[in-house]
Amino acid sequence: MKNRFMMVVLTMMILFFGVGTHAVLADEIHWMKFDEGLLRAKSEHKKIFVNFHAEWCGFCTKMNKETFTNPALIAYMNQNFIPIKVDSDRESALAQRFRVQGLPTSWFLTDKGEQIASQPGFVAADNLLHMMQYISTDSYKATSYKDFLKKK
Structure with missing residues (x-):
């Protein structure tokens, strides 16, 4: 008893x-390091979202405060992507590999780490959410982003 x-x-x-x-x-958002995120993406068969940033970058800070705190974006990101954050100053070789020329820069990758698309600069939460939906549903393979947005 x-x-x-x-x-x-x-x-x-x-x-x-x-x-x-x-x-x-x-x-x-459950941010990961690059190598750890690649391994998880392969095992979970999820696409990858990479955010290149730096501490000194004003628009990176704005994106952290405004975009990455949006509840709908957080839920969608955690459910459909492996989110990775890369400090471009600390991991400059990785930033060069992805041809990062300005910050912030966002990249979408396949679950194997292959490049799909990139978006330089600050992106508002609602716009990034549409981009994530476009990529996660594989709509980018059959339709333009402009046409995808018309259907929303």
Whole structure:
């Protein structure tokens, strides 16, 4: 009887704390390092979103505060992409590999790390959400982005 009671209490604690932790994590994008993100994308068969940024970049800060805090964008990003953040100053070779010429720069990659498309500069949350939908649904393979937006 005592063991059964302890099992019920333990189960309730796991459920309570597990749900609470998940709710907190859903409030932010689950950013990863580049190599770690590539491995996860391959195993989960998800496309990749890469954000190149730097600490000194004003528009990067604006994107962090305005774009990457949007609840709809956060949910869609975490559900459909492997999000990766790259500090262009600390990982300059990676920035050069992706031909980053200005910051911020966003890249969409396949689950194998192949380049799909890039978007330089600040992107508002609603625009980035449309871009993510265009890429995640593979619409980019059959229609132009302009035509995709007309259907929305």
